[in-house]
Amino acid sequence: MTLRMNEYITLGRSGLRVSPLCLGTMTYGNNRWGSDDAVSRAIFDRYIESGGNFIDTADGYAEGKSEEILGRFVAETGLRDKLVIATKFTFNLTQGNPNAGGNGRKNIYRALDGSLKRLGMDYVDLYWLHAWDKVTPVEEVIQTLDTLVRAGKIRHYAFSDVPAWYYARAATLAECHSLSKPIALQLEYSLVERTIEREHIPAAQHLGAAVCPWSPLASGFLAGKYRRDQTTEGGKGRLEVLKGTTNPVFEKFTERNWRIIDALESIAKQLNRSMAQVALHWAATQPGITSTLIGATSLTQLEDNLASLDFDLPQELRDRLNKVSALDPAHPYMFFEDTLQSRIHGGVTVHPWS
Ligand SMILES: NC(=O)c1ccc[n+]([C@@H]2O[C@H](COP(=O)([O-])OP(=O)(O)OC[C@H]3O[C@@H](n4cnc5c(N)ncnc54)[C@H](OP(=O)(O)O)[C@@H]3O)[C@@H](O)[C@H]2O)c1
Numbered sequence: 001m002t003l004r005m006n007e008y009i010t011l012g013r014s015g016l017r018v019s020p021l022c023l024g025t026m027t028y029g030n031n032r033w034g035s036d037d038a039v040s041r042a043i044f045d046r047y048i049e050s051g052g053n054f055i056d057t058a059d060g061y062a063e064g065k066s067e068e069i070l071g072r073f074v075a076e077t078g079l080r081d082k083l084v085i086a087t088k089f090t091f092n093l094t095q096g097n098p099n100a101g102g103n104g105r106k107n108i109y110r111a112l113d114g115s116l117k118r119l120g121m122d123y124v125d126l127y128w129l130h131a132w133d134k135v136t137p138v139e140e141v142i143q144t145l146d147t148l149v150r151a152g153k154i155r156h157y158a159f160s161d162v163p164a165w166y167y168a169r170a171a172t173l174a175e176c177h178s179l180s181k182p183i184a185l186q187l188e189y190s191l192v193e194r195t196i197e198r199e200h201i202p203a204a205q206h207l208g209a210a211v212c213p214w215s216p217l218a219s220g221f222l223a224g225k226y227r228r229d230q231t232t233e234g235g236k237g238r239l240e241v242l243k244g245t246t247n248p249v250f251e252k253f254t255e256r257n258w259r260i261i262d263a264l265e266s267i268a269k270q271l272n273r274s275m276a277q278v279a280l281h282w283a284a285t286q287p288g289i290t291s292t293l294i295g296a297t298s299l300t301q302l303e304d305n306l307a308s309l310d311f312d313l314p315q316e317l318r319d320r321l322n323k324v325s326a327l328d329p330a331h332p333y334m335f336f337e338d339t340l341q342s343r344i345h346g347g348v349t350v351h352p353w354s
Contacts, residue, residue: 013208029065
């Protein structure tokens with residue numbers, strides 16, 4: 001499958017056109033594992049020069065600094081109209097005040113006002129619910145976000161890190177009540193994290209939602225700089241800086257993942273491409289994926305990542321990657337595999353209408 005940065009895709013069943021790689025700015029303003037402002041600016045300029053138009057931030061990234069820096073770059077370049085700017089709400093930066101976080105109406109209004117101020121914009125193109133808060137009624141979430149769409153403060157909204165059933169309920173209720181629907185899902189997805197293939201990707205395909213993977217390199221792990229023997233090539237990476245954290249997102253050094261690294265390294269050598277390019281290409285061209293969020297702490301890394309669309313991954317090599325990274329069989333998904341489906345369909349193959 002060939003994707004190009006200057007060819008755009010609609011984000012789910014919407015009219016919003018985005019490039020196949022989205023620039024993540026979680027590294028902006030982050031002085032532990034991010035990039036300084038000059039490097040961030042070079043990354044921003046080069047991403048746009050390559051044809052990219054889709055940029056992702058969040059109110060919580062570097063306590064709001066990511067939004068401020070991004071807003072400054074957009075203002076300085078005068079490119080507001082050309083860019084699709086996405087930010088997020090949910091996380092709480094105020095201890096002791098439960099209404100300064102979560103997905104209730106009170107927090108959504110507070111968070112959006114803050115984001116627009118830091119970005120120096122009067123609207124965002126896409127407003128992500130960052131994570132499910134488990135308590136706010138879904139009706140309150142979609143009514144609030146629909147009101148903001150109608151008020152012109154956000155052009156579209158979407159959900160990150162939510163259960164698939166929750167997305168399905170929100171999308172269905174919004175459709176039934178003629179409210180603006182969520183248009184996309186943002187979830188962790190890479191060769192070492194494929195859980196969303198069970199529920200989220202099929203749900204998105206049925207509901208017309210885009211899927212935007214985050215951490216497609218597993219926070220740099222799949223770029224191949226970390227080694228089983230605990231050595232790191234090419235400077236201190238994020239996973240080394242964050243070693244010992246209790247956040248499971250950064251626990252990538254498992255035997256299963258090292259086996260994936262071995263296969264990826266051998267395939268990358270065969271294709272004469274970097275491991276990062278092959279891992280990104282795999283994620284960006286998997287079924288159901290619309291636009292993949294990339295991150296970089298240097299211009300060299302960005303160049304490498306942009307080149308991930310410049311080649312084809314032959315099917316037999318994709319099959320090898322799929323096999324080594326396959327999810328363990330789990331109930332009830334075993335019933336949806338070919339062997340058991342064949343018992344349902346009388347031994348013949350039946351394809352769904354599409
Ligand atoms: N919705 C959510 O919950 C959520 C969560 C996480 C991220 N996100 C979004 O997704 C974006 C991307 O996530 P991510 O930064 O975790 O993506 P990633 O691609 O998995 O990791 C990016 C990191 O990998 C290393 N790297 C990238 N390219 C490389 C290359 N070619 N060679 C060597 N190392 C390379 C760099 O870190 P080092 O230089 O430190 O090694 C870089 O910061 C974020 O910016 C954010 O917008 C969303």
